[in-house]
Amino acid sequence: MTEQMLDLTSNRRTILKGAAALAGVAGLSPFGLPRALAGDQPDWVWQPMRWVQINFTDDDPGRYDPQFWLDFMRRTQTHGVCLSAGGISAFYPTEVPFHRRSPFLGASDPFGDLAKACKAMGLRVLARVDPSVVHADALAAHPEWVARSGDGKPRKHPDDPALYLSCPNGPFSFGWVPEVIREIMSRYPVDGIFGNRWSGGHVGICYCNVCKTEFRAATGLDLPPNLLNRRDPALIAYNRWSDAKRFDQIQAYNAAARAINPQALFAPGSSWQRLDPKRLRTSFRAIYADQQQRAAGNPVWSAGRGAKEAACIMQGAGPISGSVNVAQMEFKDSVQSIDETLTFLHDGMAQGFRPWLIKFKAEVFDKRWVAPIEQAFAWHARNERYFRNTDNLADVAVLQSLQTNSTYRSGGSVNLQPVSAMTAGGNEAALNGAYQALLEARVPFSLVDDRDLDPAILDRYRVILLPNIACLSDAQCDSIRQYVRRGGSIVASGETSLYTEDGTERTNFGLADLFGCDYAGQVDRKVENSYIGIHGPHPLTAGLDDTPRIVGGTRIVRVKSANVPPQNPLRLIRSYPDQPAEEAYPREPASDDPMAFVRTFGQGRVVYFPFNLEQLFWEQGPRDHLILLRNAVTWASGRPQPMTVSGAGLIDVSYFRQERSLAAHLVNLNNPSAVRGYMHETVPAGPFVVNLELPNNTRPSRIRLLEADRNATFRQSGSRLTVTVPHVALHEVIAVDIIPAQVKNTRREPKPTTLLGLSWRHRDEDLPVTPGQCDLSKGHHLPSA
Known part of the structure; x- marks a missing residue:
């Protein structure tokens, strides 16, 4: 033997x-x-x-x-x-x-x-x-x-x-x-x-x-x-x-x-x-994301970002495992707060990594971690088939750029302890801001690497965010341009494409034709007390139409364009002194300088903000900038996200497909240590109403809540499910077993929609009409398998 x-x-x-x-x-x-x-x-x-x-x-x-x-x-x-x-x-x-x-x-x-x-x-x-x-x-x-x-x-x-x-x-x-x-x-x-x-x-x-x-x-x-x-x-x-x-x-x-x-x-x-x-x-x-845990000053979603980084590198070529260390790191024989460790573990699992527990020293002094980790692994084992992902169903991606992070300096914060496994650099604040905004907006999203801009990768997504991706080569710009021509959409900000891959400044944006404006030759790198005037109604100003002005950029790119609409929704209010208080008033009327360019290009859509939107959101946290970014993604997408969530609380979401099932994840990030430091307690959240788009030619046979360990209450209308999640203690998963649908009509011509005065057609795939659809006015329980 x-x-x-x-x-x-x-x-x-x-x-x-x-x-x-x-x-x-x-x-x-x-x-x-x-x-x-x-x-x-x-x-x-x-x-x-x-x-x-x-x-x-x-x-x-x-x-x-x-x-x-x-x-x-x-x-x-x-x-x-x-x-x-x-x-x-x-x-x-x-x-x-x-x-x-x-x-x-x-x-x-x-x-x-x-x-x-x-x-x-x-x-x-x-x-x-x-x-x-x-x-x-x-x-x-x-x-x-x-x-x-x-x-x-x-x-x-x-x-x-x-x-x-x-x-x-x-x-x-x-x-x-x-x-x-x-x-x-x-x-x-x-x-x-x-x-x-x-x-x-x-x-x-x-x-x-x-x-x-x-x-x-x-x-x-x-x-x-x-x-x-x-x-x-x-x-x-x-x-x-x-x-x-x-x-x-x-x-x-x-x-x-x-x-x-x-x-x-x-x-x-x-x-x-x-x-x-x-x-x-x-x-x-295979890739092993050796992050282990987050620094005390880093966001609670660090493990999720690490999992997304590894996934965007591997692109399905191999499995992704993510390390979780139970120690206090600098005091290796002491155990980290178990709420902190479990949240880190579950956020990584929800974003696609396979859990990899690390224990410094084989001799175990402090065993407080043993039972909770045991329970988490056992839960993962019981529900393993819902974690064997074959596809991420997110429609949105954020472009990450090692060359921008390495060669560019935004003037923003550079965290010497990176949020995730990717090296920290000059554009970290913008990427973190985009990540935080999409998480708060509950938009399922992936990451795409700027070294990997092949159509087979880009075309998986309806919208790609370029958060101040300053350094792009001509070839990378052309890959993005062709993506938009084919029907993809982008939301870009700041100095995106203003520099070549080695950091050399261009005379114009590499993506000027997409943005609909030209570089006017100057970046105002330290702007104080400027504002943005709101001129709605407009898809970008939804939720802000009762607001005359919001915080402006602290780094503004001067641009020029001959085709700016007369009713641009966002206009610059130029900087004026904020001290002493008696002198804090505008010295000139609101300008006509646009702070957003919203347009179609080819078959796709483009939103460009000529200021540091995501960096400002990360460093200052104005809720108005979260609304702007959410509205931009909504308009650029042109259709509902494959997973939407309503309800109160900070949660991280994701939506994956497996061989015969779907898994929609909600990770509860609410905790009383949100300002700084490690989590010592998770605050339960809920209820939530989750709306899911079913893949083509499928129908559900069973829907369960894995954390609650019971069948779910749901409604179905056409290709979308609405599921009620009463409570999330830490990590709830809506597990949907699927079978092929009996297709009555596999072709359905999408209706033209008029938005912003533009006539366009939804770019959604043809969805089947399935028999026996549920009445939206009634809740249903599917029987257990």
Whole structure:
């Protein structure tokens, strides 16, 4: 039996069969994966839905209780584990030179024993390897392994000066690390390697002789002096070279693992954000969003954003798992508030990640987290089929731009602790503002990466927001232009497309033809006490028509246009002093300068705001700007969102499809610690009325509320369901089982609609007319399956 388990060249079914047999001998009850999933999926990485990661500390051998973890994984129906194996410390009896064994290891093998026991239970096993640190003996023997500062001195670890940072680009990474991988893969029944700080960790730019020589050979340049001047040609070349080295690492580590087990993988835990998405999807089989938790000053929706970022990179090419750490991070042996941890966990799950629990130290001191996490995992397991998403049904997306964040400075806040896994930068406030506004407006939305503007991706959405996406190449501008010509719509703001991809200012917007205006040659970068006059009624001013003026931009782009409608709904009221109070009055009448351009282009629609709308909403929080952005998305879309929610409270929403079902998520973000800090209590919310659009040619067979664990009250009219959700404690899911509809009429000509004096046709797909539609005046309960 054991030999069969260790035959790592066996196929997937043989390995699982051996694991089940060994579990039976050991008296364990293999809960594992459904038989169909285990045998029929083309790649095993799609199978695991719940992961547990145990990070050993040096003193764990002989102290921790392995049975605690095996019992915990059984009760939570965990599918995969990630166990500390080596790198900084080896938690098995390694024979690789300079691979330091844990000083408490003795004759034990904590990694190997736990890995084999987990395999016997039918779990997938990843071996965690952290190659970011070199010990003093390795430095003495191999000085070329260590990262160097600009003066040539070895770089010490920022928190432990007895340790040294390894160079990610030289023989340590490309020679020593693969040797460790091959040793682990050949000795133990593991499915792959999880790389922690695999790409350099704290290093930044390494100035060792290897890096100097290779960089000059590749580019003809010297290494840049620092990472600050983002337009420095040497830094631009360095980033490209470094990215290429990361792909070389991934290829080398995958090759080392697959040489032993052809089905194995190398799974980078982080540092994938800079990498080209298209190439990344051919290199990664799965992404692990290694965010773990949010900083105290970051928004409560951080986990959801991290899940969306990973999804927009993978585009369905592999599963997404999101890490959740139960520790207080800077005090790793203390437990974080469980309300905070559960909200982080559930918001990530609602936006598409598979939960990945991380526990620092295998020995458990504080067990307050155990029962709540157990319950959350068990709930996820009971309802697993509603989390195996095949499509995100959101109609709206927000464009994220690493190049804008890297090369542009808005003058707004830059959070040194990024909201999510994506690197913080100069445009972070605008992206955060767009995210917050759509969340408050309860608009289901995704993220799109500006390196990934293919029609197959863009055309999934009716509306794409460009929140001050300042830096766009000519090719990227043309991709957006063609998207709008084909019938897509955009809502843009501020300096969008005013700069090229490297930050060079254009003489005109790259998207001037879409915006309907030209750049007048100036950006007012520090505007105080300006306002916007409201001139409705107009689709943009709905909800503001009783308001003469609202807060204006603090960064205004001067524009000119020969085709501004005489009744533009938003007009600039120019800045005037706000102190002393006696002097706070306008010095001139309201101008005719438009603060919004609303138009059609090709088959699509465009709304452009020539000021920092989203940044202002993020930093100042004026509700009027939330209304403006919501109205712009509503008009640009031209039809109801696939999921709408009415009711009081702050909730995060999403709407996914699975193979035979739909899942509409409502995550309750209400809490008394909303101003700052971590959540210590979740305040129940509800009731809510949720309206859902059914996909073409489907009808519901059962509708349940998963948190309430009961059938739902609903009404159906045509292709839309209205479901009542009386109460959301933390995370309610409207689970809709669907079956093909009996189609009477699959063609229905949409009626022309007149809006803003423009005649247009709805761009909705043809929806079937189904028999037996419910009377909207009555509530119904569907029978249980």
